[in-house]
Amino acid sequence: MSAQFDDGKDDGALRTIGEVSKALNIKTHVLRYWEQQFPMLEPLKRSGGRRYYRPEDVELVGQIDRLVNQQGYTLKGAQQAIADGKTGEAPVPAPESEPDTEATAPASSLSGNAAVPADVIAQLKGIRARLAAALEA
Structure with a gap:
């Protein structure tokens, strides 16, 4: 997200909390709270x-x-x-198992008569297996 400042200041200029709040449409109390929650956010x-x-x-x-x-x-x-440097778009996890032959069957309960792609079915099965394993532990 790039902030749009219309104050005539240089791009590298220091900004007040009010200017940042207005440019990013985030309330000042939220910015102050985030300063407490994110130690790396330390304005002067x-x-x-x-x-x-x-x-x-x-x-x-x-x-x-x-x-x-x-x-x-x-x-x-x-x-x-x-902290991990993963601030871009969330990656879609790779399927943990090979898709079944039934994976391309229509999933009427999910989306009418449209077929659900095999990779989505495989990912969901992987998630279900991980959840089941976590419950057993």
Whole structure:
């Protein structure tokens, strides 16, 4: 997410919390809360506690917003994704087993008469197997 600032400042300029809030459409109290939850988000603080966000801080706020509000990560999951450098689109896991021959059969309960692709069926079966194994443990 790229912030759109219409304040006439240089792209590398420091931004106040209000400017970042307005540009990214995130309330200031949420930004302050994220500072507590994400130790890597540390805007400069000047006298009186006034916050100034560097361009890398603004980019990090955009990544957090994308992970939490668009991709559905929890705050803990977003923290881990950022720590692992996985802030792009969530990858689709590879199937763990070969698809069955029935995998291309119509799945009327899922989508009317449309056929469900074999790779999706294989992924769902892998997820079901992992869940069953987790319940047995």
